Amino acid sequence: METFSAVTIVKSRLEQLQRLVTQLEACDPAPQELILVWMTRPSDYSLLKSDQFPIVHKFVTGETLPIAKARNKGIAAVSSERFVYMNVDAVIPPDIFSQLQDNHASDTIYSTHIQYVTKPALNQRHTDLLSDTQHHVDCERKESDYSALFCMRKQDFETVGGFDERFDGFGINDEDFFTAARHSNLTVTPLDAVTFVQYRPHYRCPLNHFLDFSRNAEIYRRKWQEYPCKDVLMRYAEQGYINKDFQQAGIKIDHLPTDTKDVPLTPEHAYDEA
Structure with missing residues (x-):
């Protein structure tokens, strides 16, 4: 069966990182590896390990690492043909890798439906969040929301050119990436799955x-x-x-x-x- 590398970046959300590793360990199958890019100086979590898969830590050489460069650094390090990038604070579908084994077309970016929830809800299990809708937040969805969790071939990522590192700080990098993907004739296909991410009230007008x-x-x-x-x-x-x-x-x-x-x-x- 095809294997996948998981990729995430982290700066200060250490509790969320531990929760993400726990989620990945519960996936069946689990990822082949987790590439973890540290955007700032190492901490006690920088030697974090898992019994289920190797965690490959990638570190910054300066004071900080911008988001686009951190993503590119992590994806460049994957050893699998396909990778799944995910936000460190996402609540991911436990069958994500199983679904992706059945969806493997080239020139395709696979993602999930995105559901925004309140911050306390992120401590719940994925199955509970599916049924407990009181913490769900309704808001307009955009294509860039798919960047919370997406899967593609490393070769296709390189064809797109990765994330444009001219975009520094907050905003537009995701929109640019998916625009570049469309211009490279890649399509975005949502799976029959939901990823939960935190709703931030001022994200839409930052x-x-x-x-x-x-x-x-x-x-x-x-x-x-x-x-x-x-x-x-x-x-x-x-x-x-x-x-x-x-x-x-x-x-x-x-x-x-x-x-x-x-x-x-x-x-x-x-x-x-x-």
Whole structure:
């Protein structure tokens, strides 16, 4: 049977990392290996091991490792023909690798349906979350949500060019990756499975990552001749942070979201998948 490498990146979510390893150990079959990329300096968890599969630790050479570079570093290290990338805080389907053994077309990115849940719900088992809908959060789904868990051939990933490392900080990197995949004639196919991820209220209009998001949106426009995430950029324009004619004139920053009338820039509003 075909085997799979699992890949994740981590910076500070150590409890979530331990939970993800426990989930992978309960999968049948389990992955051939887990490639774990540390985005910051080593910790006590940096020698984490499993009795079910080898954990290959990859470390940063500087102070920190940006998300795109961390993902590329991890996927480059896989030894299987196919890999499954997953967010470190995701609650994954226990039969994910079994399903993928039956779905192995080339030129295809396999993913799952994504369900957002409240943070406390992430401590529940996957089977419980399927039946306990009180913690589910309804919100608009986007193609980039599939980056929470996706599987593809390493060769196809290399054809796409991996994650563009020009995108630094928060935002747009996932949109760019799936756009590049479509331009490489890859299709995204959801499996009959659900991955649960934490809902963050300000993810859809991330004021605390305003500068990163605006910069990355301009990189995307120069690359693909259109703006991504126009709903977010329109909200920026409506609130006076950027010019209203940004689609014609390019993004110009008029006001930084640091006044008391703006969303507080507190940790619970931050988004960082690792």
